Amino acid sequence: xxxxxxxxxxxxxxxxxxxxxxxxxxxxxxxxxxxxxxxxxxxxxxxxxxxxxxxxxxxxxxxxxxxxxxxxxxxxxxxxxxxxxxxxxxxxxxxxxxxxxxxxxxxxxxxxxxxxxxxxxxxxxxxxxxxxxxxxxxxxxxxxxxxxxxxxxxxxxxxxxxxxxxxxxxxxxxxxxxxxxxxxxxxxxxxxxxxxxxxxxxxxxxxxxxxxxxxxxxxxxxxxxxxxxxxxxxxxxxxxxxxxxxxxxxxxxxxxxxxxxxxxxxxxxxxxxxxxxxxxxxxxxxxxxxxxxxxxxxxxxxxxxxxxxxxxxxxxxxxxxxxxxxxxxxxxxxxxxxxxxxxxxxx
Numbered sequence: 283x284x285x286x287x288x289x290x291x292x293x294x295x296x297x298x299x300x301x302x303x304x305x306x307x308x309x310x311x312x313x314x315x316x317x318x319x320x321x322x323x324x325x326x327x328x329x330x331x332x333x334x335x336x337x338x339x340x341x342x343x344x345x346x347x348x349x350x351x352x353x354x355x356x357x358x359x360x361x362x363x364x365x366x367x368x369x370x371x372x373x374x375x376x377x378x379x380x381x382x383x384x385x386x387x388x389x390x391x392x393x394x395x396x397x398x399x400x401x402x403x404x405x406x407x408x409x410x411x412x413x414x415x416x417x418x419x420x421x422x423x424x425x426x427x428x429x430x431x432x433x434x435x436x437x438x439x440x441x442x443x444x445x446x447x448x449x450x451x452x453x454x455x456x457x458x459x460x461x462x463x464x465x466x467x468x469x470x471x472x473x474x475x476x477x478x479x480x481x482x483x484x485x486x487x488x489x490x491x492x493x494x495x496x497x498x499x500x501x502x503x504x505x506x507x508x509x510x511x512x513x514x515x516x517x518x519x520x521x522x523x524x525x526x527x528x529x530x531x532x533x534x535x536x537x538x539x540x541x542x543x544x545x546x547x548x549x550x551x552x553x554x555x556x557x558x559x560x561x562x563x564x565x566x567x568x569x570x571x572x573x574x575x576x577x578x579x580x581x582x583x584x585x586x587x588x589x590x591x592x593x594x595x596x597x598x599x600x601x602x603x604x605x606x607x608x609x610x611x612x613x614x615x616x617x618x619x620x621x622x623x624x625x626x627x628x629x
Contacts, residue, residue, distance in 0.1 A: 315376045315390065322368035328375055336364035366474055391534060393473070394593045407470040409592070413599040414467035418460055420603055424610025425456030431614050436621050445624045446617040447504055451495050459606075462488040466599075482537060483524045489544040490520030496551035500558075520544075545578050561619055566612040570605050577601040 322328050326336025373390045380387065387395055393407075432444040439445060462484040469481035494513045503509050523540055527533070549571055556567045577598045 312376060312388070314379070315372055318372035318375055319368055322364075322372060326364060326368075328368065328371040331371060333364055333367040336367070366472075369473075394595075406473055410470035410596060410599065411467050413596065413603070414463050414470060417599065417602050417606060418463035418467065420606040421456055421459040421463060421610075424606060424613075425453070425460065428452060428456065428610060428614055428617070431617060436618065437625060444617075445621040447620065447624075448495075448499055449617070451498065452613055452617075455491060455495055458484075458488045458491050478532065479528045482527055482532070485541060486520050486524050486527075486537075486544075489541060489548065490516050492548045493544060493551065496548050496555075500551045500555035542578065545574075549575050549578075561616060563612060563615050566608050566615075570609045570612065573601065573605050577605070 318328060322336075326333050369391060373395050377387060377395050432446060432449050437445065443449075462481075465477070465481040465484040469477045471477075494516050497503070497512045498509055503512060523537075527537060552567060552571050556564055556571055559567070561567075
């Protein structure tokens with residue numbers, strides 16, 4: 283059984299590496315789109331459509347050194363800012379031309395043009411918002427039930443801390459997972475420069491921590507020195523990448539490649555644990571590893587929105603909902619098994 287799982291992992295991860303080399307956002311480099319966006323920056327207009335939120339003078343020059351402004355909190359939450367309007371309407375304008383020429387849709391700024399946005403002012407991508415919220419709820423449920431198990435169902439040490447060596451690590455993992463899905467929901471609700479940076483940064487932070495946790499748990503690292511040696515380079519890389527995205531260049535193609543690489547590294551580490559552990563329910567770990575790998579393949583192969591609504595990333599987000607439930611069940615079983623083993627040694 284273990285040999286079969288390793289063979290499946292090999293083919294899945296080989297596919298991930300091939301997908302890793304793909305370029306996901308040809309729309310960003312489209313010269314007509316860039317020209318439209320640049321013109322909108324100066325005038326606040328796309329064709330005959332102009333936006334009151336854009337702060338430009340009559341001669342097209344910028345006022346106060348900024349090309350857009352947020353009038354107040356209500357306006358910010360219920361309307362798009364100038365950058366969002368320019369991106370969206372230039373995308374629609376360019377996609378209309380591509381359809382007339384019989385060309386396939388392409389991604390713009392990391393996202394497919396979605397019909398859900400058309401005339402839907404309250405949320406830009408309501409389906410993605412709902413799926414992100416469901417993932418958040420599933421992680422909250424798993425995190426809370428894991429904490430309840432540790433402190434109310436399993437025996438505690440004399441200092442009232444859990445016997446499970448990795449309790450604090452998995453509690454932080456749950457918090458970062460919830461934070462990531464929270465900002466994912468906000469980003470799909472309202473795509474702005476701030477929400478975009480927060481969403482991308484949260485995902486990278488979560489993936490970086492997941493690699494650290496995967497290595498620590500898979501290889502049974504319990505000393506502080508060993509944990510620091512594993513965590514330090516990964517933490518440095520993730521922090522550097524976040525600073526690069528937020529302060530230098532929001533490079534969607536590069537960020538996609540980095541996130542895929544981090545996802546592969548995490549999955550390989552969990553696969554090592556799946557191949558070496560003797561836990562009775564390790565099949566749950568294999569389901570999560572293989573299901574997550576196939577989900578990432580589907581996300582990275584991606585496909586244009588079906589009927590203008592469902593696309594590859596939406597399917598990947600939805601696949602995480604059942605996997606999250608299975609994952610937290612496995613972690614709870616690991617906590618129970620590990621605690622029982624430690625209690626036997628103490629006695």
